[in-house]
Amino acid sequence: MTTKNLLVELFVEELPPKALKKLGESFAGTLAASLQAQGLAAADAVATPYASPRRLAVHLTGVASRAADRAVQQKLMPVAVALDAEGRPTPALLKKLAALGADASAVPELKRQTDGKAEALFLDKLMPGATLAEGLQKALDEAIAKLPIPKVMSYQLESGEGPDFRPGWTTVHFVRPAHGLVALHGADVVPVAALGLQSGRETHGHRFEAAADPVVLQDADAYAGQLEREGAVIAAFEARRAEIARQLAAAAAQAGSELQPVRDEALLDEVTALVERPNVLVGRFEEAFLEVPQECLILTMKANQKYFPLLDRAGKLTNKFLIVSNIRPEDPSAVIGGNERVVRPRLADAKFFFDQDRKKTLESRVPGLAKVVYHGKLGTQGERMERVRAIAAALVAEVGKELGCERLPVEVDTAARLAKTDLLTDMVGEFPELQGIMGGYYARHDGLGEKVAQAIEDHYKPRFAGDELPRHLGGAIVALADKLETLVGLFGIGQLPSGDKDPFALRRHALGVIRILTEQRLSLELEPTLRAAAQVFGERITDPTPALSDFIYERLAGSLREQGYSAQEVDAVLALRPQRLREVGERLAAVRAFAALPEAAALAAANKRVGNILKKAEGAVEPRVDAALLKEPAEAALAEALARVKPRADAAFEGGEYTESLRALAALREPVDAFFDGVMVNAEDAALRANRLGLLATLHAAMNRVADLARLAA
Incomplete structure (x- = not known):
């Protein structure tokens, strides 16, 4: 069957510019997919989208004038309904066959098959392939219906065809009024209709600079070239x-x-x-x-x-x-x-x-924040500002323990108090995108110092994925306090993201918290920090720490996978919910290095087995071993190996040397294997059983300080 290239164009009034690219891609993709599904275009047919201010079009290669006939098997009805006791066709079967264009002569050719419930009769028939006119009409209707139109217009047609057409009364709903439809299969016009238009071969070029109007297209392949030469239009986006x-x-x-x-x-x-x-x-x-x-x-x-x-x-x-x-x-x-x-x-x-x-200082605008509503359940921007100040003060007290910055508390408090005041300025009122940025300029003008100005400017950072972080510690603390106030407050009143709806950008705020804690190496513990922030709200909210903590770890897991870490590596580290997020990177590196060791697979499998044994044990198992109850050589050898390896692994862990900590555990492989080969954990003697469980609990605790190694087991 011969094929030709196809060109379809909708010529319309100026399309919404911010939606044009998606409209063009959708129109071309949906139309091509529909023709492929109908067998009119091959799976490897190349669809080229065109989208300009006044047109949506697609050029599709290798389109047939008619789809190939195809054999189909159609279920008719259960055998018990189709045939009587003597095996003769019932009136119900004959009626069904007649509706399908067959008669009683087809009965011997019917196939019996079980449809999962009962035996049924099936008819094999050859379905004629759709013509291009039929298939393109269906594809065009589908492509128009599925366009991601931001806002639909309604307009009346002035001309048209058909008995129901009434000039000025027949209404069309589309993104913009359409004035032309082109459908060319090679050089031949395909008779289709859409939006009150009949297909042809004429389109229009530039409003003022076209060399010809209309542009009469020679064939499907001439579209882009003719439009550029005669219509002064570059059609492809x-x-x-x-x-x-x-x-x-x-x-x-x-x-x-x-x-x-x-x-x-x-x-x-x-x-x-x-x-x-x-x-x-x-x-x-x-x-x-x-x-x-x-x-x-x-x-x-x-x-x-x-x-x-x-x-x-x-x-x-x-x-x-x-x-x-x-x-x-x-x-x-x-x-x-x-x-x-x-x-x-x-x-x-x-x-x-x-x-x-600049005629008013930022300080003079602070009282005005009390007149700006932040959220119906969370009060005004003034109240929010006080909460941010309180959270920031708590963060400074915690971080300052190791840093000892004398000016930090004053700089952070000043920045937190003034950070939102530029919302009341004329410039931010006109350009909301400049909030924070203008606060920094006005803080410099007020003589507040560069550190305070930068902290005010940076407290929204990171605004988006890949954005830079605050430039210094004070700015990082104010930014963290601002994001924590938003997350804790909104989670505390039940305003959680749902599906693709996140009106308060809480996912972005959570990723901002993660990046500040990890990339700026803050030693804060996550859940204690969330609880401290929740206390600032008093009775306004319910403490959201458990749900919010889960939310942040979920965002962290997704971010780490995007960075190239495997799901196993991420699960192993985050299963322990490390409270200092700045340690996560080092733990992941340690897990990756451990997984490369020859002993890793066996130890991970053993760790998983130990975890399952401990879960099934009655009551809590203390990680304690009585040397006098070590009867079997294999359990004594494991206890001795643990006594030798565990201090070295623990010391490395406490020093932040996570890779070395896990590497030390590799020496346990042989004694662990020998233990499971030669020792019955659930011994008849209760004291022996308890001691062996205590030995396994000690092993489990030693092996799972950096990550849950069982997550690495295949």
Whole structure:
């Protein structure tokens, strides 16, 4: 059967830019998958998605005009219902066969098979393959229905076909009004319909710069080339994105040898979804605006104007920016001038907010926090601030035991008291993304010192996966206190994440706590820290420590697996729920080194066996051994080996040498194997049995200080 390439395009009004990439991928993927499922396209058919501001399209290779016929076996009914006592077909069977286009002559060919409950009759028949028109109609309907549309529009059709069509009254629901449908199988139009449109071969290019309108497509393979030549449109999202990135780099180099545009993948995606024929130009603004914090200027240019600010080699903002225009005039000065006029008021607003905010100190804004509701059950931002201060003070008292930093308590308390005050500033009111950042600038302006300013700025960190951590200990403590207050408070009132819903970003906060404790090497113990934070809330909440501790260990386990540790390694370490999370990395390294030893597998299996024996023992088993009751040579040898190895392993453990601690245990393999070969643990004599269980309990305790080695057993 011959095949041809297929092209399907929906031509619409401007699609929502932040959703365009997903819409294009979904449309192409669903349509291709449906045709493959119907046997009209091979499993290795290549689907190429196209998505521009005014079109969704897909090019699919190797599509047949008709699917191959296929043999199917259809269950009819139980034999007891289909045949009478003499084996003749019943009226029910004949009626069923007639509905399937067969008659009584087919009865001898029916197969008897058990369907799991009773013997039934089955009919083998050949189903004709779907035509491309039928299959594509089904695939197109499915692709449109499954589009991840952020918000559906309703509009009325002005033209259409069919007896039920009424101009201006027939309503369509779609992401944007659709104006054209193309369906080409090679050079042939496939007759399908969607959204009140009939398929054809005409599409449209750029609104202003197309060389031809409409663009009459020659065949499926000519789509991208014709649109670029005649329609002045780069139809493929990725190709357009790559072209914009290329032009951004070239324009930056032309504007200054050491200049580079701000890296922002989300902005690049959004701009790609806004233009069909990108043209990057260089704009400028007055250098006086550079007195405003560059984060403010960068954010307003990116968020409001979709510009790419230019930075120098040191990462400092310059007064130049890149414009991604959708037109290519011979003289671009008007386009550049227009954009420069548009950005100026935005920058002026930012300067005004910055100047106004600095007229009030952060300290003077503290009373205003009492007027801002944080949560209906947890009070105001003022109350929250006091809780963060209390938690931070407890953390300082604990951490300060080993560090002895004299200024730390004052710096941490000042930062914790003022950290949320920038929420009341005009700049953060306009740009919420700048909270914390602006607090740092205003703290410097108020003369609070660099340590306090950095702690205020850093207390939201890490904001996302891979984000940097607070720059110094004070900032780390304030950030930790802020995240603990959020987690403990919301868990304490039952506001837990559910499925993919996490409105308070508690998963992100938990990962932030984990990273601060592990990467900044804080010696805090997790559950005592959670309980101390819960006490700060008084009667407002129920102590959430058990559930919250589980939640944090689950996040930690997932994070470690993403870092490349095996599930066995992670389970072995976290089964002991180590309270100092900073030790987890060293324990994992020790487990990995132990697992590589030739004795590891046997010891892990023995450890698992010991654990099972101790679980089945009646009552609690004390790890205690009476040498006088060691009757068998193998148990005496194990006790002697334990007495020799355990002190060395314990000393290494106490010194944080976890790898050495586990390596010392390797010497126990032979005496452990000999013990299980030659000693009956559950002896008739109660005293002997208790002593042997005590010996195993001593062994179990010695082997499982770094990790639960039984988790390494196959």
